[in-house]
Amino acid sequence: MNVDALIEGLPRFVDGLMLTVMYAGVSLAIGFFLAIPVAMMRMSRNRVIYWSATAYITFFRGTPLLAQLFLVYYGSGQFYQELEIAGLWWLFREPWFCGLLTLTLNTTAYTSEIWRGGIQAIPHPEIEAAHASGLSSFSAMRHVILPRALGLSLARLYERSDLPDPGDVLGVGNIDHGHNGSRTEYSLTGFRVLRSVPVGGRAVSGARVRLYMDRTQDRSQTPPSPSSKPSC
Amino acid sequence: MPEILSGYGWMILGGLGLTIAVAVTSMFGAILAGLAASLLSLSGSVVLRAMVRVYTTVIRGIPELVLLLLVYYGIPTLIQDLSAGAGFPVEVNLNPFAAGVTTLAFIYGAFTCEVFRSAYLAVPQGQRESAAAFGLTPYQTFRAIIFPQMLRYALPALGNVWMVLLKATALISIIQLPELMRTTDMAARATRQPFTFFLIACVAYLAITLVSMWGQARAERWANKGIARSSA
Numbered sequence: 436m437n438v439d440a441l442i443e444g445l446p447r448f449v450d451g452l453m454l455t456v457m458y459a460g461v462s463l464a465i466g467f468f469l470a471i472p473v474a475m476m477r478m479s480r481n482r483v484i485y486w487s488a489t490a491y492i493t494f495f496r497g498t499p500l501l502a503q504l505f506l507v508y509y510g511s512g513q514f515y516q517e518l519e520i521a522g523l524w525w526l527f528r529e530p531w532f533c534g535l536l537t538l539t540l541n542t543t544a545y546t547s548e549i550w551r552g553g554i555q556a557i558p559h560p561e562i563e564a565a566h567a568s569g570l571s572s573f574s575a576m577r578h579v580i581l582p583r584a585l586g587l588s589l590a591r592l593y594e595r596s597d598l599p600d601p602g603d604v605l606g607v608g609n610i611d612h613g614h615n616g617s618r619t620e621y622s623l624t625g626f627r628v629l630r631s632v633p634v635g636g637r638a639v640s641g642a643r644v645r646l647y648m649d650r651t652q653d654r655s656q657t658p659p660s661p662s663s664k665p666s667c
Numbered sequence: 668m669p670e671i672l673s674g675y676g677w678m679i680l681g682g683l684g685l686t687i688a689v690a691v692t693s694m695f696g697a698i699l700a701g702l703a704a705s706l707l708s709l710s711g712s713v714v715l716r717a718m719v720r721v722y723t724t725v726i727r728g729i730p731e732l733v734l735l736l737l738v739y740y741g742i743p744t745l746i747q748d749l750s751a752g753a754g755f756p757v758e759v760n761l762n763p764f765a766a767g768v769t770t771l772a773f774i775y776g777a778f779t780c781e782v783f784r785s786a787y788l789a790v791p792q793g794q795r796e797s798a799a800a801f802g803l804t805p806y807q808t809f810r811a812i813i814f815p816q817m818l819r820y821a822l823p824a825l826g827n828v829w830m831v832l833l834k835a836t837a838l839i840s841i842i843q844l845p846e847l848m849r850t851t852d853m854a855a856r857a858t859r860q861p862f863t864f865f866l867i868a869c870v871a872y873l874a875i876t877l878v879s880m881w882g883q884a885r886a887e888r889w890a891n892k893g894i895a896r897s898s899a
Binding site for chain 2: 496497499500509514
C-alpha cells in the first residue's frame with residue numbers, strides 16, 4: 436500500500452468526512468420535521484391529498500437514490516432555460532444543492548412512513564382523551580400525539596439514520612469532474628473518504644439515541660427493532 | 668419502440684434485463700450466504716459465532732458503493748501488487764457482473780443472516796423437541812419442520828431486503844456493467860435529454876418494485892396458509 440498517497444490525501448479525506456457528516460446531518464434533520472406534514476397528508480381523508488402524498492412516498496422509496504440524484508442533478512439541465520427564467524438555475528447548477536435536495540426528499544419519504552406507523556400505533560382513547568380535555572387539534576398534535584408517536588417509533592427512526600448514503604452524493608459532484616478528467620479521481624476520493632466514516636458516525640448516533648430511549652420511555656413500549664434495513 | 672426513446676429503447680430494455688438478472692442472482696446468493704451464516708451463528712462454537720458477528724456488524728456499517736469499489740478496483744490492484752512483488756507480474760481484470768453480484772450477495776447476506784437467525788429463534792422450541800421425539804434426524808427436522816415455519820417469519824423481512832438490494836443494483840453502473848442505470852446514462856448523454864431518460868429509469872425501477880410488492884403479498888399469503896388468524 437502506498438502510504439505517501441494516503442498522507443497526501445489526508446486533508447481531502449477530512450474535507451470529505453465533514454461533507455459526509457454535513458449532508459447526512461442536514462438532510463436527516465430537515466427530513467425529520469418535513470416528514471410530519473407528509474405523514475398527516477398520507478392519513479388524510481381527502482383523496483387528492485392522500486394520493487399526492489402516496490405517490491411522492493412510493494416514488495422516492497421505490498427508486499434508487501442514485502437514479503434520483505441523476506434525475507435532479509443532470510435532469511435539471513434539460514430545463515435550463517425554464518429554470519433560468521424562474522431564477523433558480525444558480526441553485527440547480529450546484530452539486531451540493533441537488534445532493535442535499537434529493538437526500539432530503541428521499542429521507543423525508545422514508546421518515547414519514549415511520550412517523551405514520553408511530554401515530555397509528557397510539558391507542559385511540561389517548562387521542563380522544565386529549566380532545567375531551569379541550570385541547571385544540573394543534574395542541575393535541577403538539578403535546579400528545581407527536582411525543583407519543585416519537586416514543587413509539589424511535590427505534591426505527593434510529594435505523595433510518597443508516598439509509599441516506601451520502602456516498603452517493605459525493606458521487607455526483609465527483610463524477611462530474613470525471614467528465615473533463617479522470618474517473619479514477621472519483622473512485623479514489625470517494626473510497627478513501629467514505630471508508631471509515633459511517634461506522635463511527637453510526638456508533639455515536641446510536642449511543643445517543645439509546646441514551647434518549649432509556650431516559651424517556653418505558654422499554655416495553657419500544658417496538659422490536661427490525662434487524663433489516665426498513666424499506667417499502 | 669416509442670419515439671421518445673430516440674432509438675435507445677432496445678438498449679435500455681437490455682439494461683433492464685441485466686438489472687433483473689443481477690438482482691435475482693445476488694438475492695439468491697444473499698439467501699445462501701445468509702442461511703449459512705445464520706446456521707454458523709446458531710452453532711455452539713464461540714469462534715464461529717464471533718466471526719459471524721464481525722461479518723454482519725462490519726458489512727452493515729459500510730456503504731455498498733464503497734465495498735463495490737473496493738472489490739472491483741481494490742482486489743485486482745492488490746493481486747497485481749503482490750504478484751509483482753513476488754516477481755511474477757500478472758494482469759487481473761474482474762468481470763463486472765461477477766464482481767457486482769458477489770459483492771451484493773456478500774453485503775445482503777449479512778442482512779438475510781439476521782433475518783434467518785431471528786426467524787429460526789421464532790420457531791418454538793417445542794417443535795424441535797417433538798420432531799426429535801418422533802425420531803426425525805436433525806436434517807429431516809430442519810427440512811420438514813423448522814424451515815417451512817421459518818419461512819413464514821422470514822418472508823416480510825426478506826421482501827424488504829429484496830427491495831433494498833434491487834435499488835442497490837443501480838450502484839453497479841459505477842463499475843461499467845451496462846445495466847439499467849448505465850444504459851440510461853449513456854442514452855441521456857448521447858441525446859442530451861437526461862431528465863427524460865433518468866425518469867424512464869425511475870419508472871422502470873418503480874415497476875419492478877410494484878410487481879415485487881404484489882409478489883411478496885402473494886408469497887406471504889402462501890406461507891401463512893393454514894395459520895389461524897385472530898382478525899382479518
